[in-house]
Amino acid sequence: MKYLILVLSILVNGILIYVLDTRKVLPLPLGSFLSLQEGVWRNAEPNNQDFNANLKLENLEGKVDVYFDERLVPHVFAEQEKDAYFVQGYLHAKFRLWQMEFQTHAAAGRISEIVGSKGIQFDRNQRRIGMVFAAENALSAMEQDPQTRTSLDAYTAGVNSFITQLNTSDLPIEYKLLGYEPEKWTNLKSALFIKQMTNTLAGYDRDLEYTNALEILGEEKFRLLYSDIPDSLYPVITADSPYLKPAFAILPPETADSLYFKRTDTISFTEDEKPNPANGSNNWVVSGSKTKSGKPILANDPHLNLTLPAIWYEIQISTPEYNAYGVSFPGIPGVVIGFNDSIAFGFTNAGRDVKDYYQIQLKDKSKQDYLFNNQWVKTNLRLENIKVKDSSAFLDTVAYTVFGPITYDHSFKTNLSEEKAYALKWVAHDTSNVLKMWLLLNRAKNYNDYAEAITHFNVPGQNMIFASVAGDIALWQQGNFPLRWKDQGLFVMPGTDSSYMWKGYIPMNENPHSINPIQGFLSSANQRAADTTYPYFMPGSYEVYRPITINRNLASMSSITIADMKNLQNNNYNVFAEMAVPILLNNIDRSKLTDVEIKYLDLVASWNLNNEINEMGPTCFTIWWDSLSAVVLNDDLLRVNIPIIKPEKFVLLEALQKDSNFIFIDNIETDQLETLKDQVTRSLKNAAIKFAELEKENKLAWGIYKNTTVYHLLKYNTMPFAREALKIGGGSGIINATMHDHGPSWKMIIEMENPVKAVGVYPGGQSGNPGSKYYDSFVDTWSKGEYYDLKVMNQTDIKQKNYKWKMSFSSK
Amino acid sequence: MKFIFSLLICPLLAYALGLMLPWWSVAIAGVLTGFFIPQHRLLSFLSCFLGSLILFGSMIFFVSFSNDHILAKKIGLLVVKDSNEYLIIALSALISALVSGLSALTGRSFAIVLKKS
Numbered sequence: 030m031k032y033l034i035l036v037l038s039i040l041v042n043g044i045l046i047y048v049l050d051t052r053k054v055l056p057l058p059l060g061s062f063l064s065l066q067e068g069v070w071r072n073a074e075p076n077n078q079d080f081n082a083n084l085k086l087e088n089l090e091g092k093v094d095v096y097f098d099e100r101l102v103p104h105v106f107a108e109q110e111k112d113a114y115f116v117q118g119y120l121h122a123k124f125r126l127w128q129m130e131f132q133t134h135a136a137a138g139r140i141s142e143i144v145g146s147k148g149i150q151f152d153r154n155q156r157r158i159g160m161v162f163a164a165e166n167a168l169s170a171m172e173q174d175p176q177t178r179t180s181l182d183a184y185t186a187g188v189n190s191f192i193t194q195l196n197t198s199d200l201p202i203e204y205k206l207l208g209y210e211p212e213k214w215t216n217l218k219s220a221l222f223i224k225q226m227t228n229t230l231a232g233y234d235r236d237l238e239y240t241n242a243l244e245i246l247g248e249e250k251f252r253l254l255y256s257d258i259p260d261s262l263y264p265v266i267t268a269d270s271p272y273l274k275p276a277f278a279i280l281p282p283e284t285a286d287s288l289y290f291k292r293t294d295t296i297s298f299t300e301d302e303k304p305n306p307a308n309g310s311n312n313w314v315v316s317g318s319k320t321k322s323g324k325p326i327l328a329n330d331p332h333l334n335l336t337l338p339a340i341w342y343e344i345q346i347s348t349p350e351y352n353a354y355g356v357s358f359p360g361i362p363g364v365v366i367g368f369n370d371s372i373a374f375g376f377t378n379a380g381r382d383v384k385d386y387y388q389i390q391l392k393d394k395s396k397q398d399y400l401f402n403n404q405w406v407k408t409n410l411r412l413e414n415i416k417v418k419d420s421s422a423f424l425d426t427v428a429y430t431v432f433g434p435i436t437y438d439h440s441f442k443t444n445l446s447e448e449k450a451y452a453l454k455w456v457a458h459d460t461s462n463v464l465k466m467w468l469l470l471n472r473a474k475n476y477n478d479y480a481e482a483i484t485h486f487n488v489p490g491q492n493m494i495f496a497s498v499a500g501d502i503a504l505w506q507q508g509n510f511p512l513r514w515k516d517q518g519l520f521v522m523p524g525t526d527s528s529y530m531w532k533g534y535i536p537m538n539e540n541p542h543s544i545n546p547i548q549g550f551l552s553s554a555n556q557r558a559a560d561t562t563y564p565y566f567m568p569g570s571y572e573v574y575r576p577i578t579i580n581r582n583l584a585s586m587s588s589i590t591i592a593d594m595k596n597l598q599n600n601n602y603n604v605f606a607e608m609a610v611p612i613l614l615n616n617i618d619r620s621k622l623t624d625v626e627i628k629y630l631d632l633v634a635s636w637n638l639n640n641e642i643n644e645m646g647p648t649c650f651t652i653w654w655d656s657l658s659a660v661v662l663n664d665d666l667l668r669v670n671i672p673i674i675k676p677e678k679f680v681l682l683e684a685l686q687k688d689s690n691f692i693f694i695d696n697i698e699t700d701q702l703e704t705l706k707d708q709v710t711r712s713l714k715n716a717a718i719k720f721a722e723l724e725k726e727n728k729l730a731w732g733i734y735k736n737t738t739v740y741h742l743l744k745y746n747t748m749p750f751a752r753e754a755l756k757i758g759g760g761s762g763i764i765n766a767t768m769h770d771h772g773p774s775w776k777m778i779i780e781m782e783n784p785v786k787a788v789g790v791y792p793g794g795q796s797g798n799p800g801s802k803y804y805d806s807f808v809d810t811w812s813k814g815e816y817y818d819l820k821v822m823n824q825t826d827i828k829q830k831n832y833k834w835k836m837s838f839s840s841k
Numbered sequence: 842m843k844f845i846f847s848l849l850i851c852p853l854l855a856y857a858l859g860l861m862l863p864w865w866s867v868a869i870a871g872v873l874t875g876f877f878i879p880q881h882r883l884l885s886f887l888s889c890f891l892g893s894l895i896l897f898g899s900m901i902f903f904v905s906f907s908n909d910h911i912l913a914k915k916i917g918l919l920v921v922k923d924s925n926e927y928l929i930i931a932l933s934a935l936i937s938a939l940v941s942g943l944s945a946l947t948g949r950s951f952a953i954v955l956k957k958s
Contacts, residue, residue, distance in 0.1 A: 031950065031953050031954055032954060034882065034950050035947070035950040035951055035953075035954050038943060038946045038947040038950050039947050039950075041943060042868065042940070042943040042944055042946070042947050045939065045940060045943060046865050046868060046940060049864075049865075049936060049940070050864075050865060057920065059920070059932075059936060060864045060865060060936060060940070061863065061864045062920075063916075063920070063929070063932065063933035063936055064859070064864035064933070064936075064937070065859070065897050065900055065901050065904070065933070065937070066856075066859040066860065066864065067859075067863065067864055068864070068933070069912060069916050070901055070904050070905070070912075070933065072912060073904050073905055073907070073908035073911070073912040073913070074908060074912075075904075075907040075908060076907060076908060076909050076911075077907070747919065748918070749914075749915040749916070749917075749918035749919045749924075750915060799911075799912065799915055800908060800911060800912030800915075801911070802909070802911060804911075
């Protein structure tokens with residue numbers, strides 16, 4: 030009996046411990062995960078947490094004092110500039126380690142190491158678009174420049190200084206959830222972070238789908254649907270004087286008509302990971318002539334996926350060389366969007382196409398040779414070893430051509446023949462040191478310093494806005510943009526010879542720009558940078574409507590204050606609806622509608638065109654317009670089962686404004702000829718079914734329908750770490766560009782007085798720890814459209830102890 | 842008296858070992874306590890189980906309370922689909938208590954086998 034009890038107790042106890050210690054039975058090893066001493070309870074930060082500390086660390090040369098304010102924003106005062114970056118790295122790691130590593134693992138195509146085989150496809154794609162190749166090229170340029178190298182080395186040392194002393198039991202929660210540990214930071218990881226951001230902002234591409242659309246529609250109809258020059262274009266830059274003609278003509282190859290515009294094959298796959306085309310931003314600046322204080326005011330709000338931990342980390346960096354304040358990216362040194370004592374700077378995405386595909390002819394399935402200029406040329410084979418959690422590694426071979434990496438071949442897209450492949454030409458692969466721009470902007474004192482700083486930036490192309498205490502305002506669209514003949518790169522290009530290659534880049538001094546314009550303001554919101562008189566072909570994915578509202582408002586405003594700019598950033602006016610609603614209302618056939626349908630029609634008709642949370646008009650309008658777009662276009666676009674992309678919203682709107690007999694209105698699948706009236710009425714009837722469903726669920730109000738959510742980076746796996754159902758209006762094409770999970774990721778307004786006055790907010794918090802009250806402490810302020818004062822701390826504040834905690838860093 | 846002694850020493854030992862060893866060191870504390878403190882097997886189990894439940898339960902509660910249960914609510918939703926902080930605190934304490942108690946039972950049973958033979 031006693032033996033039986035012993036054996037039984039050993040057995041039961043052993044099984045229990047095994048079950049609680051492994052991930053093979055329960056999804057989480059609850060024994061360690063819920064343990065007081067090593068589990069998540071270690072991450073439950075006391076609400077009165079004391080952040081004071083006195084740290085003696087290696088690799089520091091001088092003394093650095095960090096003063097935290099009540100929002101946990103660090104104000105870093107360093108005796109030496111490089112020590113400031115060391116401490117910035119330390120703080121990024123202390124508060125945001127997991128996201129830094131996760132994002133750079135994602136950039137490098139190493140997600141399978143964390144999540145197992147379900148990450149392989151993603152990882153292969155990252156490696157096949159050459160993310161690591163791009164980061165290595167960037168790193169070589171960064172490390173050749175002594176200033177960048179020193180800053181980056183210090184930053185990396187700071188991150189590692191934190192990682193080295195971190196106990197397993199104190200790891201961020203996400204490591205405990207996913208079951209892995211951080212590795213050492215490297216300069217390459219900072220380069221990877223930059224390339225991840227580059228992919229987010231300059232990775233959106235439609236060449237494959239456009240190639241298909243051209244084939245299905247023919248050239249004439251293609252141009253009707255896929256123009257990128259709207260009638261209502263309000264370009265970023267209105268040139269003061271006519272643009273000069275280029276030094277030499279850029280002409281298409283002789284074979285273009287037959288090999289490029291008249292292709293006969295379609296592409297049966299689409300890109301795996303398309304960045305969100307809504308990634309964009311607003312920025313504007315007004316000169317002193319338009320403000321109450323007589324000093325310029327600059328505003329910026331970059332629109333990105335809204336995530337927790339947030340993409341931004343607020344910081345003040347004060348060194349003997351400069352004193353900058355703003356937001357930084359956990360992953361790289363410096364202030365990325367912000368201001369210093371003399372100037373302010375901000376960014377919006379240029380949205381220009383800097384990514385093309387070339388069709389490659391391979392000799393055989395070994396991918397070792399490809400046809401180029403009538404001979405077989407060797408590819409450069411790069412072996413990609415993708416480590417997979419709980420499984421053996423996945424090996425992939427990526428062949429590099431003169432254009433760039435072959436992203437798609439038979440081993441990745443199995444319906445491709447062994448000889449056919451597509452190579453990627455992308456500015457992101459170029460050798461460049463974009464970090465240098467930020468290091469210089471942080472210390473820039475005037476327009477000339479800014480102008481010199483931005484020459485170091487090549488990709489992702491940005492609209493770089495500037496204002497100075499001296500009173501100057503400026504806006505440059507900056508980056509390397511390919512010199513293209515008209516229509517080059519809209520479609521997949523032949524890659525069998527050199528005639529279709531880019532002819533270099535548009536000279537940077539010919540990038541659209543404006544300094545102290547007569548109208549007293551400048552703005553950008555991801556629209557086309559210049560009008561049709563710009564002498565270079567500039568394809569891209571452009572916004573049309575935000576710029577209209579922004580410019581309309583700025584033109585009429587005077588005696589502007591920071592409060593006025595807050596209102597403008599929070600503006601919910603839907604100018605797209607202003608133009609589109611009349612088309613719907615003027616073409617509806619009321620006699621064919623049921624009472625219920627008329628009720629929904631009236632919701633749109635009586636709407637004040639503002640996307641406010643309690644309005645039902647915006648919900649009904651948005652769904653109705655999408656329904657109309659489907660009724661008009663789907664019969665033409667979806668008749669062949671190949672990947673296609675919807676035309677931009679402005680295309681249908683402007684076509685219907687001009688021509689009620691627009692060729693696509695008729696449904697080609699029916700015998701009769703449909704009119705606009707038929708289709709508008711039909712689209713409302715289709716939409717009404719959806720309205721009724723939403724109404725039944727009480728989800729017709731815009732705020733509820735949109736359900737603005739800041740997801741945790743692990744998205745649906747960690748919903749308790751997200752913030753859902755935020756009460757904030759706005760939407761696509763609206764200055765307040767807040768959509769379901771995308772929108773203003775940082776809102777900043779700066780008045781160039783002396784000292785500079787600034788406000789800002791982001792939908793997150795300074796801590797990345799879901800167990801900290803600083804994890805999402807800014808979210809409610811952000812959704813209410815409110816801001817925090819960005820207090821630049823100075824020596825007086827320090828003497829008067831206007832801070833909450835002090836962290837002192839000195840060398841060991 | 843032995844029961845009380847075991848009830849105190851078992852969780853304290855578990856906590857001390859937990860400072861250096863992984864979570865399963867509660868089992869070592871249980872086995873040692875059970876082995877060296879002679880009492881009925883059931884009492885061995887109960888003393889370690891209750892002792893650990895009280896110590897770990899109250900400590901976890903204190904940690905979570907100081908955190909305004911911010912994390913407990915989230916982890917509750919994640920693990921047991923319930924944001925009630927007491928549920929996840931109880932589950933966390935129960936895990937340590939159960940392993941600790943069963944280990945004490947194992948330790949005691951082993952001691953009994955050794956002694957009789």
